[in-house]
Amino acid sequence: MREETRGHQYDFLNCQHPSGPVPKLPATSPPATVPADSSKPIELEQIKAKTEQQEGPTPTPMPEDKRIGYALVGLGHLTLNQILPAFGACTKSKVVALVSGSPEKMQKVATQYGIKKESCYSYADYDKLRDNQDVQAIYIVLPNGMHAEYTIRGAQAGKHILCEKPMANSVAECQAMIDACKKADRKLMIAYRIQYEPHNKMVREMVQKEQFGKVKSIIANNGQNSDNPKHWRFNKALAGGGSLPDVGLYCLNTIRFVLAEEPTEVMGYVHSTPNDPRFKEVEEQVNWLMKFPSGVQASCATSYGHHDDKSYRVLADTGWIKMDPAFPYTGLKLETSQAQGTENQIIQHNIADKDHFATEMDHFSECLLANKVPFTPGEEGLQDQKIMEAIYQSARDGKPVKLESVTKKDAFRGEEPAA
Ligand code: NAD
Numbered sequence: 001m002r003e004e005t006r007g008h009q010y011d012f013l014n015c016q017h018p019s020g021p022v023p024k025l026p027a028t029s030p031p032a033t034v035p036a037d038s039s040k041p042i043e044l045e046q047i048k049a050k051t052e053q054q055e056g057p058t059p060t061p062m063p064e065d066k067r068i069g070y071a072l073v074g075l076g077h078l079t080l081n082q083i084l085p086a087f088g089a090c091t092k093s094k095v096v097a098l099v100s101g102s103p104e105k106m107q108k109v110a111t112q113y114g115i116k117k118e119s120c121y122s123y124a125d126y127d128k129l130r131d132n133q134d135v136q137a138i139y140i141v142l143p144n145g146m147h148a149e150y151t152i153r154g155a156q157a158g159k160h161i162l163c164e165k166p167m168a169n170s171v172a173e174c175q176a177m178i179d180a181c182k183k184a185d186r187k188l189m190i191a192y193r194i195q196y197e198p199h200n201k202m203v204r205e206m207v208q209k210e211q212f213g214k215v216k217s218i219i220a221n222n223g224q225n226s227d228n229p230k231h232w233r234f235n236k237a238l239a240g241g242g243s244l245p246d247v248g249l250y251c252l253n254t255i256r257f258v259l260a261e262e263p264t265e266v267m268g269y270v271h272s273t274p275n276d277p278r279f280k281e282v283e284e285q286v287n288w289l290m291k292f293p294s295g296v297q298a299s300c301a302t303s304y305g306h307h308d309d310k311s312y313r314v315l316a317d318t319g320w321i322k323m324d325p326a327f328p329y330t331g332l333k334l335e336t337s338q339a340q341g342t343e344n345q346i347i348q349h350n351i352a353d354k355d356h357f358a359t360e361m362d363h364f365s366e367c368l369l370a371n372k373v374p375f376t377p378g379e380e381g382l383q384d385q386k387i388m389e390a391i392y393q394s395a396r397d398g399k400p401v402k403l404e405s406v407t408k409k410d411a412f413r414g415e416e417p418a419a
Contacts, residue, residue, distance in 0.1 A: 038063070053350065061091040068365035069134045071097035071119075071159070073126070073150055074141040075105050078164070082329060083141060084113055086357035092365035093358075096134040099126055126150070130157035136368060137162055139191075139361070143238040144245060148173035155184040162364045164191045166249050167381025169240030171389060174382040181378060189364045189374035190381035193356035194250060195257050196363055196417060199332040202351065203314065203321050204258045212338060213317025215259065215296050220251035220312035222327055223285075223303035229277040233304075242272075242282030244388055248302025250327045251312065253384055255290070255298050258314065262383065262406035263290035263298075267399075268391035273305060288391045293407065329356055363417045373414030380412045 033043040041057035048054065061067075070093055072079050087095045097119035100106040106120045119135075121128060129135055138154040140147055140163045148168045151161045161181060167174045167190050181188040194200045207215055224247060232238035233246060256262065268288040272279035285303040292298070311324035319338035326332060334349040367374045390401040410416075 056352065059089075059091055064094065067092050067094045068136045068368050069094055069096035070162075070361070071099060071121075071129055071132070071135045071138045072141060073099040073138060073154075074143075075100045075102065075109055076141065079141045080109070083139065083357050083361075084109070086355045086361065087113070089355040089358035090362050090365075091358075092369065093137075093361040097121065097129065097132055099123065099129070127153060127157050129154070129159060135159060137364065140164060143232040143235075144240045145169050145232075145238040148177050151177045151188065152180040155181045155186040155188070158184065158186070160187040160364070160368055162189050162191055162361065163378075163381070165253070165381065165384075166240060166245040166388075167378065167385060169237075169245075171382065171385050174378065174385045178378040178382060187364075187367055187374060188378040189360075189367070190376050190378065191357075191360055192253055192257075192376040192380065193360045194254050194327060195376050195413075196359040197332070197356050198351050198354055199323060199334045199349075200254060200257070200326065202334060202349065203323060204260070206321055206336070207258050207314060207316075208260060210316075212314075212319030212321065212336070214294070215314055215316045217315040218255050218258070218296060218298040218312060219300075219315070220255060220298065220326075221301045222247040222250045222310045223301065223306050224308045224310075225306060226278065226304040229280075234278050234280070234282055236281040239282055241388070241392070242279065242284060242286075243302040243304040244283065244286045244391065247304075247310075247327075248286055248288075248300065249384060249388070250310070251298075251300040251302060252290075252387060253380075254312065254326065255300070256383070259292055259294070259296060260409040261292045261294060261296070262411060263292055263387060263403055264405060265291040265400050265402050266387060266390050266394055267401075268393075268395040270392065270395040276305075278304065286391065286395070288394070290387075293405075366417070367414070375414045375417055377412070377414050383412045 030045045032045065039060050041060050044058065072083060072095060075098065084095060087093060095113055096115060098106050098110060098115055099121045101123055110117065110120050119132060129138065137160045140150045140161065142150055144166050147163050151163050154161050168177060177188060223243065226233065266288055268286060270283045270286050272284040276284065284305045287301045290298040310327040312326050314321040319336055322335045324333055330353050334351060335346060337344060337346045364374055387403065390403055394401040
């Protein structure tokens with residue numbers, strides 16, 4: 001094996017270089033602790049001072065044949081760009097089947113990810129997943145208006161369901177999904193990735209521990225300039241609504257998660273630019289207020305018509321917490337401010353990113369393996385849907401809408417994931 005290096009010939013096999021022999025270095029394994037239990041991480045030797053930011057434990061993937069097998073339904077942007085690559089970071093989940101309306105696309109994806117030809121299904125053949133023993137869970141990544149049907153049919157086919165947000169188009173659909181999964185004795189989780197993500201989890205912890213005293217206000221925004229009026233996101237039957245159920249939902253769901261409380265009243269305003277072809281059926285912009293039992297007031301905005309902004313700020317007695325950006329897949333930033341004597345101490349918390357989709361899928365897999373209630377079950381999606389319907393109603397009626405009082409904390413969530 002020869003390679004030209006800056007005009008010199010280097011013989012890799014014999015380690016000969018025109019300037020003389022290259023020394024051979026001994027190949028060794030540095031000391032490492034290797035626990036017999038495969039779920040415990042291998043501990044490598046220390047290379048950073050204890051005072052430096054540490055790497056965290058090495059991953060502990062389950063053996064391939066023990067992981068939960070997923071069928072992905074819908075091969076659009078989210079599936080191709082985020083979910084499929086995320087399986088590489090999963091420790092308890094693997095992709096084993098696909099459902100799509102495009103045989104060419106599906107065949108290509110199956111080849112890329114090593115999925116068996118016989119585990120690729122058209123929408124017409126969806127119910128045949130029942131006979132595929134490799135599949136324990138179905139991840140529904142279809143337009144919102146199709147979530148209810150595919151959840152119900154998937155549960156009836158004997159599979160557990162992870163469904164993308166928003167859960168569905170209406171409270172009635174959400175309830176039907178919960179009922180169908182209960183009847184089939186299958187688990188249902190809504191893919192609220194933010195509730196499994198370390199930055200937002202840290203905000204929740206700071207708020208719950210009252211690190212900056214009592215929270216008074218939260219201001220949240222999630223908006224983007226969307227295009228292509230022909231896309232299903234601008235079709236009411238397929239999308240359910242416009243910016244509110246698609247991106248505004250992040251503000252609503254994250255605030256509920258951070259506070260662990262439920263709003264008692266909402267006031268909403270809806271606006272769409274007249275004659276904009278995108279907003280013939282669904283709304284462009286929603287601004288809304290929420291009142292919580294603890295006295296926290298939240299002010300939220302969402303839009304399909306302004307430049308990308310995804311952020312929120314928690315304002316408390318003695319400090320503030322800022323997440324900007326708060327909701328993208330990577331690059332989240334958490335900053336806090338607190339006065340220290342004559343100084344205003346502003347801290348940027350440098351938290352390592354975790355793949356949001358791998359984390360949420362592994363949580364669902366853990367729930368199936370250990371028979372636990374998912375942290376974000378169907379009831380969590382139903383509650384968001386109830387609140388969104390109240391926001392629309394308030395905007396239509398021009399007055400605040402009261403919501404059913406919920407006093408229990410984390411009323412609709414399952415067991416909190418360990419890490
Ligand atoms: P997309 O348009 O890129 O993909 C949708 C897929 O559904 C496509 O493969 C399309 O072929 C298929 N489909 C089947 N029947 C269809 C029909 N009648 N009309 C249109 N498409 C049809 O959409 P996406 O961005 O991947 O979103 C899919 C789901 O994922 C939505 O519910 C969305 O809210 C959710 N989503 C979640 C996140 C998140 O961060 N959790 C991000 C983006 C999207």
